[in-house]
Amino acid sequence: MGAVNYIIDHIPLGTPCNRRPAHPMLQPTTITVHNTGNPSSTARNERDWLANPTNNRTASYHIVVDEHQAIECIPIWENSWHAGDGSVPMISGNRTSISIEICESGNYERTLDQATELVARLLTERGWGIERLRRHYDWSGKICPRLMYDKGRWTGWLQFKQRVTAKLAQTTIGGETMTKEEKALLESIKTTVQHLAQRVEYLENKQRMNIPAYAQAAVEAAVGAGLLYEPEESSEDFYRLLTIIHRKGLI
Numbered sequence: 001m002g003a004v005n006y007i008i009d010h011i012p013l014g015t016p017c018n019r020r021p022a023h024p025m026l027q028p029t030t031i032t033v034h035n036t037g038n039p040s041s042t043a044r045n046e047r048d049w050l051a052n053p054t055n056n057r058t059a060s061y062h063i064v065v066d067e068h069q070a071i072e073c074i075p076i077w078e079n080s081w082h083a084g085d086g087s088v089p090m091i092s093g094n095r096t097s098i099s100i101e102i103c104e105s106g107n108y109e110r111t112l113d114q115a116t117e118l119v120a121r122l123l124t125e126r127g128w129g130i131e132r133l134r135r136h137y138d139w140s141g142k143i144c145p146r147l148m149y150d151k152g153r154w155t156g157w158l159q160f161k162q163r164v165t166a167k168l169a170q171t172t173i174g175g176e177t178m179t180k181e182e183k184a185l186l187e188s189i190k191t192t193v194q195h196l197a198q199r200v201e202y203l204e205n206k207q208r209m210n211i212p213a214y215a216q217a218a219v220e221a222a223v224g225a226g227l228l229y230e231p232e233e234s235s236e237d238f239y240r241l242l243t244i245i246h247r248k249g250l251i
């Protein structure tokens with residue numbers, strides 16, 4: 001990912017305190033910026049804290065960045081608990097926003113450079129502009145990212161947005177502008193990956209659900225087609241209807 005050393009090191013499914021709930025977040029709509037609130041922790045420390053058995057908080061984040069690297073702790077097609085605004089699907093920051101924790105340790109200027117690069121990359125890859133960028137504060141009023149607060153003037157936040165805007169002007173994917181066909185191909189690959197992730201999620205959840213045997217195939221087809229946002233228990237009527245639609249070959 002550009003000049004950023006991007007490491008994928010996901011915490012396990014089933015991490016205590018529901019820190020990786022694995023709710024699908026197939027169509028995030030924003031990116032949310034935080035500070036870790038810890039002046040001495042590195043990205044590695046923050047990643048390891050998420051999986052630490054003595055951590056009893058239900059709080060998590062997708063990506064943590066310091067002066068040396070960015071670590072993806074939770075897949076960005078799943079949600080993380082970072083915005084302090086509940087769990088309403090499609091609405092809350094916790095269910096719609098990709099979370100970035102900016103470390104406060106080490107050379108903070110260099111860390112901000114890395115964060116700028118990272119955020120500009122994530123926006124560009126999705127075809128998003130600067131208007132998709134949020135603070136934790138925007139979701140729940142928490143003073144976060146606290147190092148950008150400046151007694152309520154948010155000077156650091158305005159500067160950070162300016163830096164990202166400047167970077168966006170020069171950022172392209174893979175060092176070159178993509179053609180229309182390449183963009184379409186990238187989108188279709190992303191969709192395939194997301195559907196596969198959803199299918200894995202479905203298979204993992206299947207045992208916990210009480211789907212009638214006759215409806216299994218219809219539910220699987222609906223999940224595979226991305227029509228069911230999240231497999232969950234539903235009414236008998238719902239399963240009957242789904243099965244009829246499936247048998248008619250509509251899904």
Ligand SMILES: [Zn+2]
Pocket residue numbers: 033034035082136142144145
């Ligand atoms: Zn925060």
